[in-house]
Amino acid sequence: MPASVFYSGFYGTAAVGGNELPIINWEVQPTVELQQFKNSKSGGFIIREATYQDCVVTIQIDYDFGNNPFAAPTTLTAGSTITNVNLYLHQTAPGALNGSYWSFSSLIIESTPQQLVVDGKITTKIMCKGNGSFAYPS
Numbered sequence: 772m773p774a775s776v777f778y779s780g781f782y783g784t785a786a787v788g789g790n791e792l793p794i795i796n797w798e799v800q801p802t803v804e805l806q807q808f809k810n811s812k813s814g815g816f817i818i819r820e821a822t823y824q825d826c827v828v829t830i831q832i833d834y835d836f837g838n839n840p841f842a843a844p845t846t847l848t849a850g851s852t853i854t855n856v857n858l859y860l861h862q863t864a865p866g867a868l869n870g871s872y873w874s875f876s877s878l879i880i881e882s883t884p885q886q887l888v889v890d891g892k893i894t895t896k897i898m899c900k901g902n903g904s905f906a907y908p909s
């Protein structure tokens with residue numbers, strides 16, 4: 772077994788189509804659809820099989836007035852489809868866009884709630900659902 776290596780999310784980030792976002796955090800919740808079987812041969816027990824994979828992705832970002840996330844090139848608006856989304860666990864340097872990452876071929880933005888704290892910063896949350904294949908970090 773190889774030696775354990777641990778990193779913090781200090782250089783973690785998110786990129787949509789190669790455009791890095793000013794993230795506060797991100798979250799991935801992969802799921803699988805379970806089919807259950809109970810029949811005369813299951814011996815009084817339920818048997819389950821994992822079938823279709825899905826995911827829910829949430830990215831919280833600082834609202835950037837110089838690079839409005841709701842405008843091109845990212846266009847992070849409810850109902851939009853975003854492609855080539857990578858959520859980086861750790862990079863060698865800020866902005867490097869390297870290292871292990873979650874990879875999503877396509878996500879559909881379900882909602883974009885925004886929050887403002889008086890005398891505070893404006894944050895925007897991008898809440899997405901999977902739309903095709905995705906890969907765990909390697």
